[in-house]
Amino acid sequence: MPLRKDFLWGGATAANQIEGAYLEDGKGLSNVDVIPYGKRRFTVMSGHDVSLVPNDPAGYPSHQAIDFYHTYKEDIALMAEMGFKAFRMSIAWSRIYPTGEEREPNEKGLAFYDAVFDELLKYGIEPCVTIDHFDCPLALVEKYGSWRSREMIDLYVKYATTLFKRYKEKVHIWMTFNEINVLMHLPFMGAGVSFKEGDNELEVQFQAAHHILVASALVTKVAHEINPKNQMGCMLAAGVTYPFSCNPEDALEAMKRAHDSYFFIDVQSRGAYPNYIVKQWERDGIHVKMEEGDAAILKANTVDYVSFSYYTSRVAQAVEVEKTSANIFGTVKNPYLKSSEWGWQIDPLGLRITMNEIWDRYQKPLFIVENGLGAVDIPEADGSINDDYRIDYMREHIREMVNAVDLDGVELMGYTMWGPIDLVSASTGEMKKRYGFIYVNKDDQGNGDAARSRKKSFYWYKRVIASNGTELD
Numbered sequence: 327m328p329l330r331k332d333f334l335w336g337g338a339t340a341a342n343q344i345e346g347a348y349l350e351d352g353k354g355l356s357n358v359d360v361i362p363y364g365k366r367r368f369t370v371m372s373g374h375d376v377s378l379v380p381n382d383p384a385g386y387p388s389h390q391a392i393d394f395y396h397t398y399k400e401d402i403a404l405m406a407e408m409g410f411k412a413f414r415m416s417i418a419w420s421r422i423y424p425t426g427e428e429r430e431p432n433e434k435g436l437a438f439y440d441a442v443f444d445e446l447l448k449y450g451i452e453p454c455v456t457i458d459h460f461d462c463p464l465a466l467v468e469k470y471g472s473w474r475s476r477e478m479i480d481l482y483v484k485y486a487t488t489l490f491k492r493y494k495e496k497v498h499i500w501m502t503f504n505e506i507n508v509l510m511h512l513p514f515m516g517a518g519v520s521f522k523e524g525d526n527e528l529e530v531q532f533q534a535a536h537h538i539l540v541a542s543a544l545v546t547k548v549a550h551e552i553n554p555k556n557q558m559g560c561m562l563a564a565g566v567t568y569p570f571s572c573n574p575e576d577a578l579e580a581m582k583r584a585h586d587s588y589f590f591i592d593v594q595s596r597g598a599y600p601n602y603i604v605k606q607w608e609r610d611g612i613h614v615k616m617e618e619g620d621a622a623i624l625k626a627n628t629v630d631y632v633s634f635s636y637y638t639s640r641v642a643q644a645v646e647v648e649k650t651s652a653n654i655f656g657t658v659k660n661p662y663l664k665s666s667e668w669g670w671q672i673d674p675l676g677l678r679i680t681m682n683e684i685w686d687r688y689q690k691p692l693f694i695v696e697n698g699l700g701a702v703d704i705p706e707a708d709g710s711i712n713d714d715y716r717i718d719y720m721r722e723h724i725r726e727m728v729n730a731v732d733l734d735g736v737e738l739m740g741y742t743m744w745g746p747i748d749l750v751s752a753s754t755g756e757m758k759k760r761y762g763f764i765y766v767n768k769d770d771q772g773n774g775d776a777a778r779s780r781k782k783s784f785y786w787y788k789r790v791i792a793s794n795g796t797e798l799d
């Protein structure tokens with residue numbers, strides 16, 4: 327059997343895309359709570375035209391999401407029925423510290439996650455926790471401009487330390503920041519960073535990146551001190567970048583695009599800024615303020631494993647051409663691949679190549695913590711959902727994942743596909759872009775009773791897990 331016996335099969339979610347209850351039990355507002363549905367969404371996510379008061383008539387998907395805050399028992403029971411070994415979820419920072427600056431954490435917020443972890447552990451499901459998944463208390467955005475400011479480092483360390491202490495016996499697999507490289511593409515969604523007139527936007531982003539990277543290293547240290555069993559990971563929005571042609575100019579462009587993302591993980595996994603980014607800053611006149619001691623912190627506290635999301639590969643071409651969307655990143659369209667209804671191209675073999683690329687680069691265990699197909703599901707007259715397209719997507723990706731382990735010797739801890747239960751889409755805010763094995767009866771306007779039901783893929787994934795990835799048909 328190619329996959330290890332304790333392989334972490336499961337699914338992944340994020341607090342703001344499932345919980346709802348956005349002001350319940352003392353929770354404060356987060357950056358995501360002011361990212362509206364509809365036309366302005368993309369502009370706001372990119373850090374422009376941001377309003378810190380939620381008053382957009384189009385509404386805010388995170389406010390209700392799928393109400394997991396109240397349905398977690400039922401939802402976890404369904405995941406247990408599929409045989410999940412792991413559940414990746416995030417904690418909403420503003421449930422624990424509503425403004426980020428309280429002296430004491432919000433007990434009701436802590437108790438909620440205790441209850442969720444207990445429920446998971448009851449079924450033998452390992453919680454894998456993202457400390458920050460596109461989530462930052464809005465009060466910190468207002469006061470400090472979020473990660474623009476160095477003040478954020480201590481506040482994040484305080485927040486994470488609270489989690490490590492409180493959940494010491496329950497959680498041992500952590501990720502510091504979800505898709506850390508999204509900061510360079512959608513800074514307000516990724517990290518609560520927005521822009522003012524006259525900003526050198528790239529410099530602001532790199533400065534925020536430095537604060538985030540130092541914070542990530544510091545909490546890695548704290549986590550190891552509190553419990554040596556803690557495994558700390560970074561998290562990259564990954565996807566191999568192919569050159570559009572064998573023209574060396576295209577190959578060079580592909581290398582540069584890969585560097586744009588890998589620099590984060592180079593720091594988190596190797597412990598230092600790579601030369602190519604230092605040179606880029608020099609060339610572009612970017613000044614990143616660092617304090618004495620930062621380099622040593624980064625060096626001494628690298629991650630234990632490298633986790634990543636994979637939805638699609640990317641293509642780079644030296645000449646500017648029209649782009650297609652690919653999990654937030656615009657990319658040149660690949661003529662060899664089909665696309666999802668949202669234009670994300672489908673490339674299972676690219677997963678094997680991506681795994682090899684990351685493994686070769688870091689030589690640390692990998693963890694695929696997101697992969698899946700966003701698609702429209704149309705229930706049959708009897709309510710059943712025959713989502714063969716989702717099964718096809720996942721089967722081919724899992725096949726290539728197993729190949730990377732079996733044929734190439736990549737070390738892999740687990741696979742938590744994205745969105746085991748339908749949830750709010752991060753990029754579009756839609757419900758109709760569904761990923762789940764579990765259907766949630768709710769539409770983009772919030773209509774529907776949010777009842778849960780099993781899709782055809784539910785039974786398929788259950789067999790995949792039971793056979794540890796050997797039965798994919």
Ligand code: BGP
Nearest residue numbers: 340504505700750751752753754
């Ligand atoms: C990643 C995010 C997730 C998730 C996923 C699917 O970028 O980490 O939060 O939503 O992509 O993307 P979307 O929801 O836009 O379809």
